[in-house]
Amino acid sequence: MIEHDEFGPEKVLQVYNPKIGMHGFLVLDNLSLGPGKGGIRMTATVTAEEVAKLARIMTWKTALADLPFGGGKAGIIADDKQISKEKKNEIIIAFAEALKELCPSKYIGAPDINTGEHEMEVFSRAIGSKKACTGKPEKLGGLPHELGSTGFGISKAALVALKFLKKDPRKMTFAVEGFGNVGSFTAKYLTQAGLKLIAVSDSQGCLFVKDGINFEKLSSIKRKTGSVMNYPGSKKTCEQIIQADVNILVTAAIPDVIKIGDVNNVKAKLIVQGSNIPMKEEVEEMFHKKNVLVIPDFVANAGGVISSYVEYINGSKQKMFKLVNEKITKNTNLVLKNAAKLKVKPRDAALEIAKARVRKKCTICKI
Numbered sequence: 001m002i003e004h005d006e007f008g009p010e011k012v013l014q015v016y017n018p019k020i021g022m023h024g025f026l027v028l029d030n031l032s033l034g035p036g037k038g039g040i041r042m043t044a045t046v047t048a049e050e051v052a053k054l055a056r057i058m059t060w061k062t063a064l065a066d067l068p069f070g071g072g073k074a075g076i077i078a079d080d081k082q083i084s085k086e087k088k089n090e091i092i093i094a095f096a097e098a099l100k101e102l103c104p105s106k107y108i109g110a111p112d113i114n115t116g117e118h119e120m121e122v123f124s125r126a127i128g129s130k131k132a133c134t135g136k137p138e139k140l141g142g143l144p145h146e147l148g149s150t151g152f153g154i155s156k157a158a159l160v161a162l163k164f165l166k167k168d169p170r171k172m173t174f175a176v177e178g179f180g181n182v183g184s185f186t187a188k189y190l191t192q193a194g195l196k197l198i199a200v201s202d203s204q205g206c207l208f209v210k211d212g213i214n215f216e217k218l219s220s221i222k223r224k225t226g227s228v229m230n231y232p233g234s235k236k237t238c239e240q241i242i243q244a245d246v247n248i249l250v251t252a253a254i255p256d257v258i259k260i261g262d263v264n265n266v267k268a269k270l271i272v273q274g275s276n277i278p279m280k281e282e283v284e285e286m287f288h289k290k291n292v293l294v295i296p297d298f299v300a301n302a303g304g305v306i307s308s309y310v311e312y313i314n315g316s317k318q319k320m321f322k323l324v325n326e327k328i329t330k331n332t333n334l335v336l337k338n339a340a341k342l343k344v345k346p347r348d349a350a351l352e353i354a355k356a357r358v359r360k361k362c363t364i365c366k367i
Helices: 048-064 085-098 117-127 149-164 181-192 215-225 238-243 260-265 281-289 303-312 317-342 346-361
Strands: 011-017 022-030 040-043 070-077 173-177 196-202 205-208 234-236 248-251 270-273 293-295
Touching (some): 011 048, 022 048, 040 048, 048 070, 149 293, 238 260, 281 293, 293 346
Parallel strands (some): 270 293
Antiparallel strands (some): 196 205
């Protein structure tokens, strides 16, 4: 069941096309700051409740990033591995047509799990507007995902946190849970900043190399073979990545990956949430009590939505990197300073900032 509070959601839409076999959801959480911004997720198990939780994260993420967007999210129930490309196109078109009256005035889509540049092209053409979504191919004004805006932003959040902790990045080691689009770019930018990558995982398992992993070599092996497990080094199960003996742990893939029973086994003193909802709030509270600094997801991984804004206003790649750097650096600093001042965990401080920005323009909120 989708819960409602003073912030929303403002609209929950369920759409179904029996002829095409399209069944999906759209949740517009809070539109006080602008049209709802959020990706279109396609999985066999996606639910309206899952979409609603992600839409709320987008409300806080866009508010904290100080963008003229509200929070939204969409989901389509379909098994990407069991349908043809043609069928997938049909489903995306049917979904777009069902949302036509709301895009882009109330909702602006983006890529998410099992949707990418191609699907955004199909979606925007079906709507009849390039403004209907971001994450489009470069030929339609999109900013290429190869730029790694989310991973770039995560790396900036990590570097701000290290400065806050008075740690030298060149003496720090880190692990990345999930060497996908987000995790690989986070690893790239952190290694460029002088940090040593010690452990990394993907769906096949976890790689440990105590003396450090060469990012370029790892990236090449992953691209050619499909897995980080083909890089020479110690091999372990995926779950063991969170127990890596490192200074920093970056989560970049699976939701709820760190559970209550894992807290005492985590050795990292800084956790940067590159993925959405990698742990429940009570787990964050436990880390806070153990003096482990946790940078929340909607603070650390806002680089993607900041990049989306730059695409939305037809900005350049250079403007994207500049704006992601400025906003992530500024907001991470603000969150950490407020958290220290109020003696609360960073998530609490970040939420207060985001809520204040939404309330300022909110017509449905109880002031």
